Amino acid sequence: MATEQLQLPSVPILLFFLIFTKRVCSPSSKAPRQETHPPGPGNLPLIGSMHHLVPQLHFRALRHLARKHGPLMLVRIGQVDLAVASSRETAEEILQKQGATFASRPELAAKQVILYGASDIGWSPFGPYCKQLRRLFFTELLSAKRTRSSPPS
Incomplete structure (x- = not known):
């Protein structure tokens, strides 16, 4: 009775495949990034920044994060990115420039x-x-x- 063995590709072929997919799938480091995001707290894979909001009341946690990251910050709740404007001046500036976007x-x-x-x-x-x-x-x-x-x- 013949036993079939699973043959894995050799190490050089596997390394070539990994390097090739990394270069093809990742954005080029030479190309300038079009999108710039405001600063914000660190994110975890599934829950985003929610671990920063859990220990205390949400408005106090956001106030603490705003003191650390500035009046405009990016907070990820789950898989959704939220831009948080924590000062009146920042909110007025955003609504003046992007009022039609927020009105829809x-x-x-x-x-x-x-x-x-x-x-x-x-x-x-x-x-x-x-x-x-x-x-x-x-x-x-x-x-x-x-x-x-x-x-x-």
Whole structure:
């Protein structure tokens, strides 16, 4: 009875394969990086930076991290990267430069069905229609000139 043995590739072939895949799959060190991220705490593989938030209340942990890493930091919660602006000046600057990005809402199929095509003021996509709705809302409903008449008691 013949026994089949598993033959592993020789060491030089294995080393060539590892070096080749590392060079092909990894980005070139000569190419400049396009993306720069703000500083932030260290990350663990699956949970990200959540281990920094566990020992104390979240707002206190974020305050402590902001003192260490600055007013704008990158915190990874699980697999999601979050940019945290911890000062008023930083938040104002971000909203002035990227206001349209933050004003848009996610496209969900449920809001198209439940909210009549997302045509209300809370879920309408950012654009001229949304601006017109907000203008009407503030001038008609929240105007200081508008007085309510109460019925005599």
